[in-house]
Amino acid sequence: MSLQGGFGGWGAMRSFTRDRSATRQHLAPGTTKRIVSFARPYTSFVVTLTALLAVDAALGATTPLLFREIINHGVLGRDAVRVVTLALVVGGIAVVTAGLGLVERYCGSRIGEGLIFDMRSQVFAHLQRMPLAFFTRTQTGALVSRLNNDVLGAQQAFTSTLSNVVSNLLTAVFTLAAMVVLSWRITLVALVMLPLFLLPARWVGRRLQAITRESYDLNAQMNAMLTERLGVSGALLVKLFGRHEREDQAFQGRAARVRDIGVTQAMYSRVFFLLLVASLSVALVYGWGGLQAVAGTLSVGSLVALTAYLTRLYGPLTALSNVHVDVMTALVSFERVFEVLDLEPLVREHPDARDLPDDAPASVEFDRVTFSYPRAEEVSLASLETVAVLDQTTPAQVLHEVSARAEAGRLVALVGPSGAGKTTMTNLVTRMYDVTGGAIRIGGIDVRDLSLTSLRDAIGVVTQDPHMFHDTIRANLRYARPDATDEEIVQALRAAQIWSLVERLGDGLDTVVGERGYRLSGGEKQRLAIARLLLKAPRVVILDEATAHLDSESEVAVQKALATALRGRTSLVIAHRLSTVRDADLIVVLDGGRVAETGAHEELLARAGLYAELYRTQFRPQQEAEGSPADSRRGPGS
Incomplete structure (x- = not known):
């Protein structure tokens, strides 16, 4: 579920033009x-x-x-x-x-x-x-x-x-x-x-x-x-x-x-x-x-x-x-x-937080997780919003008793309609937010008991629109690992299927990508993000619609790069294109913040449930489009 979608449960927007600090006289x-x-x-x-x-x-x-x-x-x-x-x-x-x-x-x-x-x-x-x-x-x-x-x-x-x-x-x-x-x-x-x-x-x-x-x-x-x-x-x-x-x-x-x-x-x-x-x-x-x-x-x-x-x-x-x-x-x-x-962070590290042990299995478990987005006064100041704030109503619950498990080294796909809660689940794993109820565990340890540095060192994320700083390719990749050598950077770029492009650029690794990477195409930016992920070498990988808006050629290149990035790592993959998750070890189907069904691709198709319906909805237009040319070639009376 996207963050924007999650805000929908907060209520209608209302205008706000008065800064609270401006009204105080002392x-x-x-x-x-x-x-x-x-x-x-x-x-x-x-x-x-x-x-x-x-x-x-x-x-x-x-x-x-x-x-x-x-x-x-x-x-x-x-x-x-x-x-x-x-x-x-x-x-x-x-x-x-x-x-x-x-x-x-x-x-x-x-x-x-x-x-x-x-x-x-x-x-x-x-x-x-x-x-x-x-x-x-x-x-x-x-x-x-x-x-x-x-x-x-x-x-x-x-x-x-x-x-x-x-x-x-x-x-x-x-x-x-x-x-x-x-x-x-x-x-x-x-x-x-x-x-x-x-x-x-x-x-x-x-x-x-x-x-x-x-x-x-x-x-x-x-x-x-x-x-x-x-x-x-x-x-x-x-x-x-x-x-x-x-x-x-x-x-x-x-x-x-x-x-x-x-x-x-x-x-x-x-x-x-x-x-x-x-x-x-x-x-x-x-x-x-x-x-x-x-x-x-x-x-x-x-x-x-x-x-x-x-x-x-x-x-x-x-x-x-x-x-x-x-x-x-x-x-x-x-x-x-x-x-x-004085505005306290909503997500805080416990005083006795510990690091994730190196030998702990990188399994990810959702145990009866419930979640509601925080109210406006819990996370922000009216004086920093200026134009509008949301009504101070009780936020709607986004996730309801969600339970699922990704075994270490396995790939789990999260699928479902828009607004089902997919992105929300991955944001909870990285503690962008904390669960309202239940628990999320990595290696059997509640993520709230881990130090934030240890938790986020163990997780790598590639989003639908990865961010790049207005800096060189080298600097953007070293953000994942500041001590990385140029040789290691080149190896990561090769594995991400983009070194040949970088090599052809006039400035090579010193090429400035522009603000948010706008000098790069979507596929190039995605592959650079994957190279950054490979340099980080996380134990858990989260892919949030990483190929959703790519053309066919770019998608092929990115899929090859992802195959390298996911190998041997615990992976949570969000995908609307169900063709990209056929080989997942487990598919978790979400609907309205609840787990509708789980299983492998063929198993879910056989059940003829929500997954099968989504799959047919996606591939029927494609099959009809593929059948149209054949029909047009038939002569009269054939």
Whole structure:
């Protein structure tokens, strides 16, 4: 039974457009603690960065005081030496500050890039352990977005956000202290105008948090569409149906939403308020301070220093007023990444799992196996599906008390109508899914008690449409056995009846097969998959419609290759073409998820049951087609 067929029992599709994470206004409990655990390996860099920011802020607060001295005692005192000396000091501070900036950038990048590496590695490793059902439901583009955009957003929490908070806090403290020393009255007046900016800034900050979440979701949807349409299969489908104009419009629609949310983010920027209030404050200080300077109660140098400090004060203070919102916005990405990491794999390896013994017979036994496909919430996240999810109804049972046995070294064929449960049975053997009831045993050991590596090392699978990576023939074959030599690869290709073709290619084993092997024909790709299987040398072989869509010439070549691949191995073969399983040691006929009958080819024909009916249905058109030419050659009255 195909995976798609198995989903049919879940119920009708319903539209789903709201991301659960987008509706939450607060981070999940424990998020902060988990973030700290990610940053722990970089503690030394965080401490160093904080110290450097403190020195940088102190030096920045010193510069206006030097300006004050230059004006008061250098320019007004007509002391050229002092002017030159203090100017050189200001220049030296600028050089030191630039050097500190480089070291700060280095520490920040070590923290940020290290976090990106750690998080991407953890997410990718976690995704590799997810069951097949997870990947049949989620959008590839949404997953890629979590690994790219969201991880980069999480990095900002420890680079931009952390450095900005520390830098702004220290700058504000040093600046206020210096301003109070120069003139506490003018400082107090300057601060009176701060609420004119802080109140709208806080409201804007809360809106930015919600907009950021929406922006991530819209970018993920656009990435998902790009991934699907720019792949070979998607591009072929678009061209075959002539839908490029419709696709252009659909992509423009999604890209426009991303554009609009970007414009909205820009319009909610606090720069307008900052410039307005800061300008008014500078005007106030110059007006009142200028009057005091004229009256002789405030030096000109102090007035210049105060206005210089004022421009350094409003930015940090307003940023700190929304520090909570800024941090929460930056940490949205962390929550989205943790959402994926917290989704437990449905198929897990037992803590005491053991390897399949080398001397264990490679028999495969189905013992009263029942199975229902998992519910949506068990295997996926609504935020990774975007377009639609299935109703949360109880899934229909796909297999019902299925019992069958493939003896070691024997070939067992699984046949039956579409949707009978054939592919589902083979997916259970490899633990793409786990049985709902009963057990599957290899060599007498329940597959759930075996380590996943040992189990999958023992099984080789050739599917109807085998996947090839966009890489060379050599690399695709070595995926089965990384230590395989070129000589062993050539032997496998010979046994798979395809070496003569590879040998004629200009680049030989270094020929790139293209995405999903699209540069190869169906028969060539199947034979390469068989060569990959031969390199792996598994004890159990599963063939899922391996020759279903091949032309006669390719089928003959593939059948020869399969004869070599199956020799001496326990084999489970799914076939709709019953002519390919006549010589099977045992044929298991499935119907509606149940075993309808079992036996050898001639025995099943003699029973005149479902197998005989399927056989007659397949071969009657062929016999009629073969008889038609003979009938047409008969003359009148013959």
